[in-house]
Amino acid sequence: MAKAAMVSDEMANKFATEKETPYTRWVKSEGLDLIPSHYVPDLNTVELKPWARRGGRGVYLNHEASRTSNDCYVCEIPAGGKLAPQRQLFEEMVMILSGRGSTAVWNDAGQRITFEWKAGALFAIPVNAWHQHFNGSGEAPARYVAVTNGPIVINLYDDIDFIFNTKHDFRNRFAGEPDYFSPKSEQKGFLLDTNFVADAVNLPLISARERGAGGGHIRFNMAKGSMNSHISQFPTGTYKKAHAHGPGAHVIILSGEGYSLMWPEGEEPRRYEWRIGTMIVPPNMWLHQHFNTGTTPARYLAFKHEGVAIRNQQGVPKAWISKRLGGDQIDYADEPPVVRRWFAEALAKRGIKSRMDEAYAAETAALPPKAA
Numbered sequence: 031m032a033k034a035a036m037v038s039d040e041m042a043n044k045f046a047t048e049k050e051t052p053y054t055r056w057v058k059s060e061g062l063d064l065i066p067s068h069y070v071p072d073l074n075t076v077e078l079k080p081w082a083r084r085g086g087r088g089v090y091l092n093h094e095a096s097r098t099s100n101d102c103y104v105c106e107i108p109a110g111g112k113l114a115p116q117r118q119l120f121e122e123m124v125m126i127l128s129g130r131g132s133t134a135v136w137n138d139a140g141q142r143i144t145f146e147w148k149a150g151a152l153f154a155i156p157v158n159a160w161h162q163h164f165n166g167s168g169e170a171p172a173r174y175v176a177v178t179n180g181p182i183v184i185n186l187y188d189d190i191d192f193i194f195n196t197k198h199d200f201r202n203r204f205a206g207e208p209d210y211f212s213p214k215s216e217q218k219g220f221l222l223d224t225n226f227v228a229d230a231v232n233l234p235l236i237s238a239r240e241r242g243a244g245g246g247h248i249r250f251n252m253a254k255g256s257m258n259s260h261i262s263q264f265p266t267g268t269y270k271k272a273h274a275h276g277p278g279a280h281v282i283i284l285s286g287e288g289y290s291l292m293w294p295e296g297e298e299p300r301r302y303e304w305r306i307g308t309m310i311v312p313p314n315m316w317l318h319q320h321f322n323t324g325t326t327p328a329r330y331l332a333f334k335h336e337g338v339a340i341r342n343q344q345g346v347p348k349a350w351i352s353k354r355l356g357g358d359q360i361d362y363a364d365e366p367p368v369v370r371r372w373f374a375e376a377l378a379k380r381g382i383k384s385r386m387d388e389a390y391a392a393e394t395a396a397l398p399p400k401a402a
Contacts, residue, residue, distance in 0.1 A: 051097050051181070051184075051185050052184050052185050052188040053096075053097060053101075053180065053181040053184040053185050056184055056190060057090050060081065060083060060088075061079065061080070061081065061082060062079055062081060062088050062089055062090055062103075063077075063079060063089050063090065064089075064090045064091075064092055065089060065090070065091055065092075066091070066092065066093070067091035067092055067093050067102050067280070067309065067311045068093060068094075068310075068311055068313065069302050069308075069309075069310055069311075070091065070308065070309040070310075071303075071304075071308055072305075072307045072308060073104055073127055073173075073175050073282065073307050073308075073309050074127055074128060074173065074307045075307075076089060076091075076104055077089065078104065078105075078106055081105065083114065084105070084113045084114050084116070085108075085111065085112065085113050085114045086105050086106050086107050086108060086111070086113050087105070087106040087108075087171075088103055088104060088105040088106070089103065089104050090102070090103045091103065091104070091309075092181075093277055093278065093311045093313065094277065094313055094314065095276075095277035095278065095313075095314050096181050096278075097181050097182075097185060098181070098182065098277075099179070099181070099182070099276070099277050099278035099335040100177055100178060100179050100180075100181065100182075100257065100278045100280075100333075100334075100335040101177070101178055101180055101181050102175065102176065102177045102178075102280050102309075102311075102333070103175070103176055103178075104127075104173065104174070104175050104176075105173070105174055105176065106171045106172070106173045107129070107131065107163055107164070107165040107171060107172045107173075107174075108165065108171055109165060109167055109168055109169055109170055109171050110165060110167070110168035110169075111164075111165050112162060112163065112164045112165065113162060113163045113164075114162070115160055115161070115162040116160070116161060116162070116194065117158050117159060117160045117161070117194065117195075117196075118157075118158065118178075118180070118183075118193055118194050119157065119158050119183055119187075119192070119193045119194075119196060120157065120178050120179050120180040120182070120183040120184075120193070121154065121155070121157050121178060121179050121253065121255040121256065121257050122154065122155040122176050122177070122178040122180075123152075123153075123154045123155075123176060123177050123178075123252060123255075123257055123259055123333050124152070124153055124154065124155065124174050124175075124176045125150075125151070125152050125174060125175050125176075125230065125282065125331060125333075126147050126148065126149050126150060126151045126152075126172070126173075126174045127149065127173040127174055127175055127307070128149050128170075128171075128172060128173045129148070129149060129165060129166070129167055129170060129171060129172025129173060130146070130147065130148040130149070130165075130166040130167060130172065131146070131147060131148075131163060131164050131165045131166040131167070131172050132144055132145060132146045132147065132163075132164045132166060133145060133147065133153070133161060133162065133163050133164070133211075134161065134162050134164070135155070135156065135159050135160065135161045135204065135210075135211070136159065136160045136161075136206070137159055137160065137199040137201075137204060137205070137206060138160075138197055138198075138199050139199055139201075139205075139206065141205060141206020142206065143206060143207075143208060143210055143211060145211035145212075145226065146166070147228075148228075150228075150229045150230050150231045150232075150284070151226070151227065151228055151229070151230070152226070152227040152230045152250070152252075152259070152331070153211060153225060153226045153227070153252065154225060154252030154253035154255055154257075155253065156200065156203045156204035156253045156254075157200050157203050157253070157255065158196065158198060158199070158200055158203075159199075159200075159203070159204045175282065175309070177257065177280050177333035179256065179257055179335060202254065203253060203254050203255075204253070210225055211225055211226040212226065213226055213227065213228050214226075217236070220236060220238070220247055220248060220249045220260075221248075221249045221250070221251060222248050222249065222250055223251075224250065224252070225252045225253055226252075227250070230261060230284060230331055231284050231285055231329065233248065233261060234246075234248075235247055235248045235261060235262075235263055236248055238262070239392070240350050241262065241270050241271055241273075241350065241359075242268075242269070242270050242271035242362065242389055242393070243264050243265065243268035243269060243270060243271075243385075243386065243389040244264065244265060244268065244389065245262065245263050245264035245265060245268070245270075245327075246262070246263045247260060247261070247262045247263075248260060248261050256335075256336055257333070257334065257335055257336060258334055258336050259331060259332060259333045259334060260331075260332050260334070261284070261329060261330070261331050261332075262329070262330055262332070263285075263327050263328065263329040263330075264320070264322055264327065264328055265322065265327055265385060266286075266322050266324060266325055266326060266327060266328075266382065266385070267322065267377060267382050267383055267384050267385035267386070268322055268384075268385050268386055268389065269288075269319060269320060269321040269322060269369075269373060269386070270319055270320045270321075271319065271359050271360060271361065271362060271365075272291070272317045272318065272319035272359070272360040272365060272369075273317065273318070273319075273349040273350070273357075273358050273359040273360065274295070274312075274315045274316060274317045274318070274349065274358045275312075275315070275339065275340060275347065275348070275349040275358060276314055276315065276335075276339060276340055277311075277312075277313060277314040277335075278311070278334060278335035279311065279312060279332050279333070279334045280309060280311050280332065280333040280334070281309065281310045281311065281312070281320075281330050281331070281332050282307075282308075282309050282330060282331045282332075282333070283304045283305060283306055283307065283308045283309075283328070283329075283330050284306065284329040284330055284331055285306060285326060285327065285328060285329040286305075286306075286322055286324045286326055286327060286328025286329060287304070287305050287322075287323060287324030287325075287328070288303075288304060288320065288321045288322045288323045288324055288328050289301050289302060289303045289304060289320075289321050289323065289376065290302050290304060290310055290318055290319060290320045290321065291317075291318065291319045291321070291369065291372075292310070292312050292313070292316050292317070292318040292319075293316060293317055293318075294313075294315075294316050294317070295315075295317055298368075299317075299319075299366065299368065299369070301372070315358075317360065319365075319369065321373055321376065323373075323376045323377055323380055323382065324380075324382075325380075325382065340358065342356075342357070352397075352398055354397075354398040354399065354400055354401065355398050361393060361397060362386075362389065362390055362393050363390075363393065363394065363397060370386075373386075
C-alpha cells in the first residue's frame with residue numbers, strides 16, 4: 031500500500047497558507063464540490079450540484095498535481111435547456127457522456143459557427159472563444175466531461191474577471207472557419223488532424239504494437255492547444271505494457287471491461303476495476319497497466335497535459351520506450367510475477383482464453399538486452 035506521506039500537525043501548519051490556491055477558492059465560489067479524481071467508478075453517476083452561474087449542474091475532480099497541470103469537471107445540461115455563454119483564457123477538451131445537442135462558438139469579430147453532437151463526441155474549445163452548449167432533448171439531461179488547464183491560468187493571474195472577460199480573439203486558434211468542427215481524416219503519423227470527432231467509440235485507429243499486445247492508437251491536438259489526447263484499444267484476453275509518465279492523464283473507458291494496476295515503483299500494484307464510464311488518473315510517475323478481461327475489445331480515451339510529458343531527444347514519449355533503453359515502459363519479460371498470475375485468475379473466472387502468448391513471443395524476438 032502506498033504511503034500517504036502524512037506529517038505532524040506542527041509541520042503541516044507551517045505550510046497552511048499554501049494549501050488553498052486561487053483556483054481552489056474559485057471552485058468553492060462557484061458552489062461546487064472538488065473531489066479526488068484518482069479513481070472515479072462511473073462518470074455517468076458521479077453526484078453533481080447546481081451550478082448557478084452556468085445554469086446546469088456540475089462537480090470538479092482534481093488529481094494530486096492539478097495545481098500545476100490540469101483539472102477535470104463533469105457538467106449536466108438540463109432537458110430542453112442550455113448553459114450560459116462563456117469564454118476563458120484557458121483550454122478545454124470535452125467528451126459527451128450522454129445525450130445530444132449542439133454547441134455554438136464565436137469570437138468578437140462576429141464569426142460564429144454551430145455544430146451538433148451526441149454521446150461519444152469529442153472536441154475542444156478554442157482558447158478565449160465564446161461558446162455555449164445546448165441540450166437537444168426536451169426529455170433528458172445531457173452530460174459531458176471536460177479537462178482544462180484552468181488551474182495553471184487561474185493560479186498565475188489570480189484575476190477571475192481578466193480570465194473570463196478579456197476581449198481578445200486568438201485568430202491563430204479560431205477565426206470562424208466554416209469547417210472548423212467538421213470531422214477530418216488527414217493523418218500525420220499517429221496524429222489525426224481534426225478539431226472534432228463525432229464518435230470516439232467507433233473511430234478507426236492505427237496499429238500500435240509498441241505498447242504491447244497489438245491493438246490500435248490515435249492522437250489528437252485539437253484547437254491548436256497545448257493539451258492533447260489519444261484513444262487506445264486492445265483485444266479481449268490481452269493487456270498493455272506497464273509504463274509511467276507525468277501527472278494529469280485522465281483515462282476514460284469508452285468500451286469493454288477489465289481492470290488497471292497502478293503503483294509507485296518498488297511497491298505492490300493496486301487494482302482498480304473498470305467498465306464504460308470509469309475514469310482513472312494515474313498519479314505522477316506511478317506505473318500503471320490496463321487489462322482487458324471482457325468479451326469485447328477495450329477502448330479508452332486519455333485527456334492529457336502536454337506540459338508534463340517526458341520525451342527523449344527525438345520527441346518520442348519515454349512512456350513508449352523500454353526501461354532497458356532508458357525509457358519508462360516495462361517490457362512483459364520484466365513485469366512483476368504477480369501481473370500474469372492475477373490476469374490468468376481474472377480470465378479464468380470469466381471463462382476467457384488468454385491471447386498473450388503471441389505478444390510475449392513477439393516481444394522476445396525484439397527485446398533489447400538488459401543493461402550490464
